[in-house]
Amino acid sequence: MTTQPPPVVQNSGQVLPAGHEPANLGDILERVLDRGIVIAGDIRVSLLDIELLTLKLRLVIASVDTARQIGIDWWEHDPWLSSRARPPVEPGPRDPEQVEAERRPRVARRAARGEEWDEFDG
Amino acid sequence: MSSTADLLPAAGPAGPGLGVWLHGVTRDVDPALLATTSGMDGAPVRAVRAAGLVAVVSAAPLSEYGEEALRRNLEDLAWLERAARTHHAVVAALSREGAVVPARLATVHHDDARVAGQLTARRAELTAVLDRLTGHDEWGVKGYVVPGATPRAAEPAGSGGAGAAYLRRRRAQLTAREEGQRIAADAASAVHEAVAGHAVAARRHPPQDRRLSGAPTAMVLNGAYLVGRGAIAGFRELVGALAGRHPEIRLELTGPWPPYSFADERPTGPALTVREPAC
Numbered sequence: 001m002t003t004q005p006p007p008v009v010q011n012s013g014q015v016l017p018a019g020h021e022p023a024n025l026g027d028i029l030e031r032v033l034d035r036g037i038v039i040a041g042d043i044r045v046s047l048l049d050i051e052l053l054t055l056k057l058r059l060v061i062a063s064v065d066t067a068r069q070i071g072i073d074w075w076e077h078d079p080w081l082s083s084r085a086r087p088p089v090e091p092g093p094r095d096p097e098q099v100e101a102e103r104r105p106r107v108a109r110r111a112a113r114g115e116e117w118d119e120f121d122g
Numbered sequence: 123m124s125s126t127a128d129l130l131p132a133a134g135p136a137g138p139g140l141g142v143w144l145h146g147v148t149r150d151v152d153p154a155l156l157a158t159t160s161g162m163d164g165a166p167v168r169a170v171r172a173a174g175l176v177a178v179v180s181a182a183p184l185s186e187y188g189e190e191a192l193r194r195n196l197e198d199l200a201w202l203e204r205a206a207r208t209h210h211a212v213v214a215a216l217s218r219e220g221a222v223v224p225a226r227l228a229t230v231h232h233d234d235a236r237v238a239g240q241l242t243a244r245r246a247e248l249t250a251v252l253d254r255l256t257g258h259d260e261w262g263v264k265g266y267v268v269p270g271a272t273p274r275a276a277e278p279a280g281s282g283g284a285g286a287a288y289l290r291r292r293r294a295q296l297t298a299r300e301e302g303q304r305i306a307a308d309a310a311s312a313v314h315e316a317v318a319g320h321a322v323a324a325r326r327h328p329p330q331d332r333r334l335s336g337a338p339t340a341m342v343l344n345g346a347y348l349v350g351r352g353a354i355a356g357f358r359e360l361v362g363a364l365a366g367r368h369p370e371i372r373l374e375l376t377g378p379w380p381p382y383s384f385a386d387e388r389p390t391g392p393a394l395t396v397r398e399p400a401c
Contacts, residue, residue: 032206036226036380043230
């Protein structure tokens, strides 16, 4: 084998004694919140609560404003967020022509009103 | 195993004001492991035995883990992180010893009898899952977009004012970005299929958001693979080879994890079909 192995992140809880660098919080959270067997406890947050939690969690991690500034709109498209019942889908690929077709009328309207381009991404 | 550890005063059933937090279900557990593993309240975890199964639990004061408190606390990221790490540490410790069915975070019962009741009621399912998981670990393979790995669209020439030029430039950037995402998504599917072929079971999870992943570029693959302990060397080698074959995405291998993604007995698709490991 001539290829280099990919960067390997060891889940340190598994291979190193406790006290070492902990495993990535995101990896742990998605596992303990989303996976694992569901056993009906007497006190248990409902699926709806978990759903809301996920939304809130994401808003804590990335404020909407920050996300918008860097062009992320995952809260609209992210399958994990919008519905966990839906199977995972590829992020993307939207037809570029369709994107343009949707964009053009908006752009034209704004151009007609003489608006600034900096609102282009609205 | 009928351990006397279960009968020690410190390992008794939950008292008033105490819930029972379920970490996971195993066939058996070493009392020494219980004694050295801290649960949600910082005290050692306990075993609740029924129907030939062992539920590993810890005391969960209802002031913190009761219904209302739990709902409030789960929204506190610092609390959530501590709870998630504590729960995960217990599950991981159990997984190092043998097969474990991890319980989802925040599964709390009123007392040990209720936990035992669940073990009895779901004995067949839990046993089947444990059989399937024995000798296997979960590995994660994540793939991220590599910026610049795909051809950049040339800036189109044209007439018009600054606004129109900006629009054209944005349009070209968007096209390049969509093209890049498509190429990365194709690579992600190819990698997933190849890796799944080397695993006993595979699941493709939705990509993590960038803020959660902490990665500078978008995640396009978030796969989980159940791999036999004897097949790990070949599995690592395969992921390394795939990383070389697909420079358009950056692969990251994590694990071994407890089999969180494979704790559910209900198969969700052909990816869960049990196969002989390819190596």
